[in-house]
Amino acid sequence: MSEQEVLTPLWEVFIRPRNGLSHKHVGSLHAADEELALQAARDVYTRRGEGTSIWVVPSHAITASDPEAAGETFEPTASKVYRHPTFYEIPDEVENI
Numbered sequence: 001m002s003e004q005e006v007l008t009p010l011w012e013v014f015i016r017p018r019n020g021l022s023h024k025h026v027g028s029l030h031a032a033d034e035e036l037a038l039q040a041a042r043d044v045y046t047r048r049g050e051g052t053s054i055w056v057v058p059s060h061a062i063t064a065s066d067p068e069a070a071g072e073t074f075e076p077t078a079s080k081v082y083r084h085p086t087f088y089e090i091p092d093e094v095e096n097i
């Protein structure tokens with residue numbers, strides 16, 4: 001661990017763009033607390049008005065799946081065809097879904 005990481009926690013930054021409803025991960029930054037993390041995220045990641053909402057999350061609070069275990073993590077869902085709407089017939093009266 002670097003001295004910076006010991007002194008200031010790492011935060012993950014998520015921005016909601018103007019054209020969408022979901023937040024997208026845009027990067028990481030170091031900040032002493034959540035207020036400073038929000039200010040830094042605003043300054044670094046929304047300089048051109050790219051967002052309407054900012055989330056900052058302490059990196060240590062995120063639990064992620066292992067990319068090397070993707071097969072065992074996601075494969076079981078592929079065998080459950082009832083979860084996919086591919087076998088439903090859509091009536092002709094329904095124009096947009």
